Amino acid sequence: LMVWLRRCTHYLFIVVVAVNSTLLTINAGDYIFYTDWAWTSFVVFSISQTLMLVVGATYYLTFTGVPGTATYYALIMTVYTWIAKGAWFALGYPYDFIVTPVWLPSAMLLDLAYWATKKNKHSLILFGGVLCGMSLPLFNMVNLITVADPLETAFKYPRPTLPPYMTPIEPQVGKFYNSPVALGAGAGAVLACTFAALGCKLNTWTYRWMA
Numbered sequence: 001l002m003v004w005l006r007r008c009t010h011y012l013f014i015v016v017v018a019v020n021s022t023l024l025t026i027n028a029g030d031y032i033f034y035t036d037w038a039w040t041s042f043v044v045f046s047i048s049q050t051l052m053l054v055v056g057a058t059y060y061l062t063f064t065g066v067p068g069t070a071t072y073y074a075l076i077m078t079v080y081t082w083i084a085k086g087a088w089f090a091l092g093y094p095y096d097f098i099v100t101p102v103w104l105p106s107a108m109l110l111d112l113a114y115w116a117t118k119k120n121k122h123s124l125i126l127f128g129g130v131l132c133g134m135s136l137p138l139f140n141m142v143n144l145i146t147v148a149d150p151l152e153t154a155f156k157y158p159r160p161t162l163p164p165y166m167t168p169i170e171p172q173v174g175k176f177y178n179s180p181v182a183l184g185a186g187a188g189a190v191l192a193c194t195f196a197a198l199g200c201k202l203n204t205w206t207y208r209w210m211a
Helices: 002-025 035-064 069-090 103-116 121-146 150-156 180-210
Strands: none
Touching: 002 180, 035 069, 035 103, 035 121, 035 180, 069 103, 103 121, 121 180
16 A cells, blocks of 8 residues: 555656646747847746756656656656647647757756766756756757747737836846856756755655655
8 A cells, every 4th residue: 555655646746746847838938929028038937947847857866766767757848848839829829839848958967967976866966956957048048049930920919019017128238148048057057956956855755755
């Protein structure tokens, strides 16, 4: 009975975290519509995607103890997102169906850190977290480049004028040093280590609850 309880808890965690990851990343391309705030939104979305990937992938990786499962987890996120994006696209939402699987290469780096350090959790948290946090904004920029042109989309899907209180403020020149990838990578590298540690801790708690 306890084995099955543990297994069910494990799969519940995987489903819950993967679904929530997908929900958080489902509009990750939406910054393309907010032209004035595109770079700012890009940084925020990059960090949120990094953290959701890291916590779930680390949990799954340390639970199984098998290098490769972090990439498998990223694949789950990618497929979930494709399904959801496909449904939105079918309803007329202006977004390309094919979305670059930005999570896969970053998750591979987590697997690599775990494998190369002979399954050392602390190395996974430190090295894997930094690698994942630094790499995802770069891959996310590739994702941004592949989405439909915002002007073309704006003409195809006209929207009513925004009320005054919703009108974006013009951005300051030079804000964020004109490098959203660098800012996202810097913040992601620090925060991803924290979330990698959380993923390991969730794994410990799962065993404790089911002991």
